[in-house]
Amino acid sequence: MKILVCISSVPDTTSKINFTADKSAFDKNGIQWVINPLDEFALTKAVKLQESQGATVTVINVGDAVTEPVIRKALAIGANDAVRVNLDPKDSYSTAKEIAAVAQNGGYDLILCGKESLDYNGGSVPGMVAQLLNQPFVNASVGLDINGTEATAVREIEGGKETISVKLPAVIAGQKGLVDEKDLIIPNMRGIMSARTKPLQVVEATSSEVKVQGVSYDSVPPRAAVKMVSPDNLDELVRLLHEEAKVI
Amino acid sequence: MAVFVYAENINGVYKKAAFEAVSYARSVADQTGETVTAISVNPTDSSDLLYKYGASNVINIKDEGLKNFSAKAYAQAVKEVADGNIIVFPHTTDASSIAPMLAVMNGYSLITNVLEAPESVAPLQVKRRAFSGKGFMYAKAEGTGVIITVSQNAFGVKENPVSGSEEVKELSVANEDTKVISHEQSSGKLDLKEAEIVVSAGRGMKGPENWGMIEDLAGVLGAATACSKPVSDIGWRPHAEHVGQTGKSIAPNLYIAVGISGAIQHLAGVNSSKTIVVINSDAESPFYKSADYGVVGDAFQIIPALTEKIKALKG
Ligand SMILES: Cc1cc2nc3c(=O)[nH]c(=O)nc-3n(C[C@H](O)[C@H](O)[C@H](O)COP(=O)(O)OP(=O)(O)OC[C@H]3O[C@@H](n4cnc5c(N)ncnc54)[C@H](O)[C@@H]3O)c2cc1C
Numbered sequence: 165m166k167i168l169v170c171i172s173s174v175p176d177t178t179s180k181i182n183f184t185a186d187k188s189a190f191d192k193n194g195i196q197w198v199i200n201p202l203d204e205f206a207l208t209k210a211v212k213l214q215e216s217q218g219a220t221v222t223v224i225n226v227g228d229a230v231t232e233p234v235i236r237k238a239l240a241i242g243a244n245d246a247v248r249v250n251l252d253p254k255d256s257y258s259t260a261k262e263i264a265a266v267a268q269n270g271g272y273d274l275i276l277c278g279k280e281s282l283d284y285n286g287g288s289v290p291g292m293v294a295q296l297l298n299q300p301f302v303n304a305s306v307g308l309d310i311n312g313t314e315a316t317a318v319r320e321i322e323g324g325k326e327t328i329s330v331k332l333p334a335v336i337a338g339q340k341g342l343v344d345e346k347d348l349i350i351p352n353m354r355g356i357m358s359a360r361t362k363p364l365q366v367v368e369a370t371s372s373e374v375k376v377q378g379v380s381y382d383s384v385p386p387r388a389a390v391k392m393v394s395p396d397n398l399d400e401l402v403r404l405l406h407e408e409a410k411v412i
Numbered sequence: 413m414a415v416f417v418y419a420e421n422i423n424g425v426y427k428k429a430a431f432e433a434v435s436y437a438r439s440v441a442d443q444t445g446e447t448v449t450a451i452s453v454n455p456t457d458s459s460d461l462l463y464k465y466g467a468s469n470v471i472n473i474k475d476e477g478l479k480n481f482s483a484k485a486y487a488q489a490v491k492e493v494a495d496g497n498i499i500v501f502p503h504t505t506d507a508s509s510i511a512p513m514l515a516v517m518n519g520y521s522l523i524t525n526v527l528e529a530p531e532s533v534a535p536l537q538v539k540r541r542a543f544s545g546k547g548f549m550y551a552k553a554e555g556t557g558v559i560i561t562v563s564q565n566a567f568g569v570k571e572n573p574v575s576g577s578e579e580v581k582e583l584s585v586a587n588e589d590t591k592v593i594s595h596e597q598s599s600g601k602l603d604l605k606e607a608e609i610v611v612s613a614g615r616g617m618k619g620p621e622n623w624g625m626i627e628d629l630a631g632v633l634g635a636a637t638a639c640s641k642p643v644s645d646i647g648w649r650p651h652a653e654h655v656g657q658t659g660k661s662i663a664p665n666l667y668i669a670v671g672i673s674g675a676i677q678h679l680a681g682v683n684s685s686k687t688i689v690v691i692n693s694d695a696e697s698p699f700y701k702s703a704d705y706g707v708v709g710d711a712f713q714i715i716p717a718l719t720e721k722i723k724a725l726k727g
Contacts, residue, residue: 177657177677181546190543201658256512256522282544282657285525287503291483291512292522300589301483303509306651316593320652321505322422322605324597326481330590340658345645375521375554379537382548384683390690390700395709401689402721404705409687411609411666412633412722 165219165310167210168272170263170289171238172200172281173231183381190283190381197234202278204241205342208349209308210276211242217310220244222270226262228252232364239359240351246362251369255376256284258369260292265370267297272333274315279304279337284378290337300334306341414449415441416494417467418501418510422597424456428569428606429502429562431465435570436562437500438466439529444498451493453478453486463576465569470576475583480595481506485587487513493581498536503561504605511561520557527566536560544657544680564605565663566684604653607636609666612655612682614640616671616692616711620648625715626670632723638662640672656681670711674699691715 175181176196184191199207210221223238225231226249235246247266253259267275275297277290294301306325307318315330320339330336351359393401405412417437419430430452437448450459450467459470471493478489487510490499499514501507503525515522525541531550536558542549604610611630617623623637630637637653644654655662657680667685671692672678679702682688690703691714700706707714 175543177680181543183547190547256524257515260512260516284542284549285540285544286522287508287524288512288515288522291509292516294484295487295513295516301509301513302590303483304505319505321481321595321597322427322603323601323652324595326595327593328590329593331588334589340644340654341651375515376523377552377554378549379552380550381542382550384546384548387688387702387704390703390706392700392706392708395707395714398707398714398718398721401705401707401718402725405666405687405689406725409666409704411687412725 165213165217165274166270166272167213167219167221168267168270168275169203169207169210169221169223169238169243170275170277170293171203171207171223171225171235172278172283173197173225173227173234174200174281174283177201177282181383183383187380187382189378197231199234199237200278200281202280202282202339204348205340206276206278206338207238207241207243208343208347209338211349212343213310214242222247224249224263224266226251226253226259235364236359237351239362239364240355241349242355244362246364248364248366249369250366254374256286256288256292257375258373260289260296261371261373262369263289263293264296266367267293274310274332275335277335277337279339290335294335297335300330302328302330302334303337305336305338308336308338308342413496414447414469415444416496416499417448417450418490418499418507419450419452419455419462419467420502420504420507421452421455421457424454426455426457426461427502427504429504429564431461431569432564432567433500433502433562434462434465434467435572436529436567438570438572440498440500440533443530443533449496451490453489459576459578464571464573466572466574468574468576470578472578472580473583474580475585477584477587480587480592482587482590483509483513484589485585486510487517489583489585490514491517492583492585497557499559501559501561503563508561511559515559518557520559521553521555522559523551523553524561525563526560527563529567541684545661545683546680563663602636604636604638604660605662607664609633609635610638610662610664611635611668611670612638612640612672613643613670614672615642622712623649625719629668629715629719629722632719632726640678669699670715672699673697674702
């Protein structure tokens with residue numbers, strides 16, 4: 165079985181998000197890059213399938229050379245090899261198209277993604293890849309088993325869960341629950357050493373078509389100063405919520 | 413041409429997110445001078461509910477094959493009936509699974525997690541959530557066709573009654589790649605993403621046995637419950653309640669955080685809440701910096717007392 169895991173490189177979760185002075189772009193200065201946390205669930209799941217089913221795991225990233233340390237980290241976690249499509253992606257569609265182009269020729273049985281990338285919060289790439297490849301798509305997956313040419317996926321729905329059987333090849337977008345948080349793989353020395361020699365292929369982008377432009381960006385305005393209420397005066401809190409904020 | 417909107421239902425019953433999406437579509441149509449056509453798959457609810465928010469036409473897709481959800485089959489069904497260049501979806505789990513597939517089928521632009529009415533419609537430019545609530549992006553669609561998903565509780569539900577008409581479309585979309593084996597829905601629980609009030613608690617609650625008081629407070633407020641990430645990691649609460657950067661992002665009118673420190677990753681999922689109340693024993697908790705109202709003290713005393721006072725207010 166061949167698995168392709170889509171990895172996005174995003175600012176470390178504690179990063180302060182700043183924009184350039186003219187607000188036309190995200191300011192990448194001083195940013196630490198990490199594997200998108202939701203992709204880590206997908207990658208760990210793939211590595212588990214590698215152990216249990218002898219699958220091979222390829223990671224793919226659409227990005228410029230700056231993303232290579234993150235790709236090496238994915239290799240250290242256990243992927244067999246990696247592909248980087250040399251394009252600083254400008255929208256979900258251009259990203260999805262490059263992933264689909266690589267997948268088209270690779271004969272993958274399963275494509276695993278995180279359900280959303282925590283930088284631009286598009287949540288669009290996995291579904292687009294599925295449609296571009298004309299494959300079934302399961303989003304927000306919190307469980308996955310593979311049985312030959314069929315997958316059993318559990319997806320989160322509002323107020324519950326649904327278990328579905330899916331014909332492979334398919335695209336599955338995962339989140340926390342796809343594997344347990346405690347099972348996320350932290351690379352060890354051996355993994356880090358071997359990642360240095362694992363194949364990382366760089367391919368050029370097929371097009372530069374973009375469907376959505378980020379025209380400008382803004383920071384979230386700060387809240388007004390907090391009003392503190394004494395724990396002995398909860399009547400005042402109730403009054404403020406009722407009369408001032410008008411939320412109860 | 414009409415502005416189309418996907419009115420999501422659960423077991424035939426319209427979701428609040430559907431009304432919000434219709435309200436949103438209405439505001440787009442006001443800008444383009446068009447009408448709103450709502451599309452729904454196998455609804456049992458009355459179309460009157462959609463006319464109320466401004467949909468003057470409702471297309472009810474009847475398709476036995478769509479009894480079970482499949483992103484691809486639903487996208488195909490919407491494609492068959494939506495004949496316009498603007499299609500609005502709520503940003504629910506199902507709708508945000510359909511939207512990217514449909515965008516590719518139609519060759520449309522897709523702008524997700526939208527927060528406000530468009531700044532302009534030709535070309536369509538709109539404010540959206542980005543960087544997990546730590547920033548905003550103004551996105552512009554290229555080309556003519558565009559699909560929007562509206563972040564839940566951002567735009568709000570706005571009544572705008574029109575007289576409408578309903579049309580039934582019998583379809584039989586192929587749905588053979590996926591098959592639903594089982595479906596578990598907890599009944600009677602408020603949907604966290606739709607809730608107007610959310611009571612949330614963190615590791616400060618010490619253990620799952622203490623959640624009764626959180627549920628009692630949520631009960632008197634008609635609120636949904638949520639939790640911080642470590643709480644769901646340890647298994648005190650289900651994963652589905654975890655809010656934050658790696659959990660759900662929510663935007664209720666009132667968010668009450670009890671015994672939560674207010675780490676940046678937690679804030680990322682809740683800082684779009686309109687009013688935030690923080691209750692924490694530590695006066696230095698960073699959460700106070702992002703709160704509207706704060707109480708420093710022991711949650712084990714404050715929460716039961718607050719519950720009684722709200723009960724009294726509600727009479
Ligand atoms: C990649 C990554 C992603 C993450 N994603 C998320 C996410 O999505 N959501 C999330 O929540 N976290 C997330 N985190 C974790 C986050 O950094 C914090 O660790 C977490 O939010 C802390 O949860 P907490 O406030 O419940 O617990 P703690 O940090 O332990 O804080 C408990 C609080 O309770 C207070 N307290 C204790 N006793 C009482 C009492 N009797 N009465 C009142 N208050 C009391 C304490 O003063 C303290 O402020 C993420 C971390 C990483 C690295």
